[in-house]
């Protein structure tokens with residue numbers, strides 16, 4: 001089998017680790033043989049160096065320029081080149097590769113993922129913030145470069161698997177499933193006092209800390225609504241959310257004739273990552289097979305938008321269009337940071353985002369990357385101002 005040149009952006013994260021696991025497993029399965037070009041990380045220098053040695057990467061890059069010497073030391077004698085800083089991450093993403101996993105967390109993933117897209121290879125996209133903040137620009141770059149975009153977010157990967165392009169004109173709606181997170185059955189009062197430790201205790205998925213908190217607030221689902229809208233070219237009213245506590249149905253597609261197609265699997269990101277690795281073929285993956293008799297039941301319920309206002313905010317941002325998605329994501333990242341630092345309460349996150357969006361509206365179209373970065377910065381600053389004004393008592 002032919003070698004395939006591979007880069008993993010965010011190799012030290014949760015998705016990164018699962019991706020390396022898929023690449024490890026792929027070595028002898030008859031499919032393409034991974035040949036690692038670049039691995040990138042941020043704070044976890046030891047993990048980055050260990051992975052770069054194991055996969056004999058050409059290049060390992062940390063986003064943190066202050067950690068360069070440490071990374072270089074950790075790679076001494078390995079033959080792996082070391083680099084550091086945000087620009088070096090973008091340069092790593094721009095090195096010729098056939099398949100790139102985009103799994104940096106947050107808006108920091110935008111520039112590197114665009115650089116990967118510009119090469120015209122395959123972009124396996126975990127970083128949803130790219131589509132939320134700069135959906136039109138990102139998709140235009142994918143089209144311009146002739147790149148292939150494969151969604152890795154499990155819901156979007158599920159839709160990608162079951163959405164037949166020939167039947168696209170008859171698409172009625174997509175139904176994003178949501179586990180409901182650890183606070184699914186909590187009262188608003190209890191949620192207002194939730195701690196970081198409680199928020200990261202996700203019932204089904206083992207994920208990075210920030211996306212785990214976003215799952216608890218359903219801001220993750222809010223981002224995914226906007227992500228789906230861009231990926232599949234939908235009207236805001238065609239994007240539905242359904243709470244499904246078992247996380248076995250990864251999402252569904254509804255057609256004009258009333259048929260609904262679903263993709264099911266164990267809640268393990270290696271499904272979606274492995275699918276993106278093997279696409280358009282399918283190969284055995286190191287994941288659990290579903291045992292339906294043992295599952296015995298699957299539950300579905302409507303989301304509660306009073307306790308989870310993030311879903312309404314996403315719909316409003318989709319209606320507003322333009323840079324609203326970018327503002328929502330940036331305000332959410334600022335509010336998330338404030339919650340993680342115990343500067344605001346759990347339910348304050350949605351209040352901060354809502355107040356920030358109200359102050360920045362109306363939203364211009366996302367004309368270029370400069371406009372996106374300017375809005376990202378403005379929304380973070382505005383969110384911090386809202387936090388300082390409304391939540392001084394907590395600080």
Ligand code: NDP
Pocket residue numbers: 009010011012013014015016040041042043044045063089102103104105106108109126127128129152153154205206207208209210211269
């Ligand atoms: P993690 O927090 O586990 O990992 C994030 C990765 O990004 C790490 O490699 C981290 O490096 C790196 N990183 C952090 N900050 C920066 C920065 N400023 N510049 C460059 N790199 C940076 O996140 P996840 O793996 O959970 O999520 C990654 C992306 O995938 C997110 O966009 C998330 O929404 C999406 N996603 C994740 C899912 C999951 O199950 N985890 C499911 C669906 C989507 P280091 O660790 O060395 O500091």
Ligand code: MG
Pocket residue numbers: 153154155224
């Ligand atoms: Mg998801």
